[in-house]
Amino acid sequence: MAGNDDTPQERRRMVRPPSGGTAAGRGMGGKIKTADTKSMSSQQWIKRQLSDPWSERARAEGWRSRAAFKLMEIDDRLNLIRPGSRVIDLGAAPGGWVQVALQRGAKAVVGVDLLMIEDIPGAQLIQADFTHPGVDRQLIEALGGAPDLVLSDMAHNTVGHRQTDHLKIIALIEIAADFAIRTLKPGGAFVTKNFQGGDAGGVLARLRAEFDDVRPIKPKASRKDSSEVYLVARGRRG
Template structure:
């Protein structure tokens, strides 16, 4: 990212996740086809079924357990305000979009490589966010500049530590560039990161552009996961 008005060359996102639709990320489809899955996939299904957060999400009607991560972050920092505009990058299967709508956002636009089932009160776009013009489409659908940019984007890991790490950082950089370029003054940005991930360049840009930047690990994140979230508060101008 640069300090002048010329945005850096946009990088293409990794290939779309394989196998099914966003709805297939829910448990119903996976349970029905478990016997056809690989051993690792079957183990993932077992963990989901035994996970109290996933069980609670199903009981309360959330699209995924990830909803509780945003709920906890919002309870702490009060990011979603009545009447605010929210963009969700990497929206499938829609849990964060649901939270934003339910907490009073006036306009919510989500984008993902996979299709996402309709959510009343939100606009959902199936597209590669890193493609030229998609960012402008998001702002047009939103009806103005966002007050909050969320990114729970992930990529397909290939098992090579260095390559996977670079892909993680690339997605964070792309989301941060969008947030810094489009957020209203006073706005906020939340993005997924991983403990031990060198996001030094991104952190420097965020600390220069926001009043406060914090790392948060929601209690609904799995204990054995290195997942954390960067929360940037009060966009400066």
């Protein structure tokens, strides 16, 4: 892809599964009960989750994660999820975005993640490494046709080395963008996680060449101290 001489296969080798856990591990279930056995950083994360108003609201309203509110805000602003649409969610665990897509009228939703996702009525959920050959075709077959919307909230395990972590972030964005460009219906849309300050120039250039409108959005549900931002591309050119 633009801005990187590595082949897609070489970039995909940079993506590794989490070291352990399940979809519930991104929520609160098991972590609260075993907080005293966790590291200090893990305990601080748990306390932050418990005191976070968006997480509290997600639990109260039955959303799988606080990330549901991020997608809802993006959709409220740009009307991406339309009744009868087909949606693919990359990095779907624990399922908050899948829930939102279904609640807002999508007729077919397929989610994929390295972690197991508990069943969500109305959606097909696949436990697999999206970067492995053949998984992209599996998603399209499960969806029953080309998607109207591709979502990617994929993340990776950081190693603490800034340059390495940055390369892994960009690799995931590039792989998701490539999939969206190859599979979306004309007029379709793509949403992917990015981080402010990250060099995603090559991806941005390609998205701007393939979509009518590309813009960054930082939802209110993103933590204020986080550099997280979402790239939204609309109007896939035919």
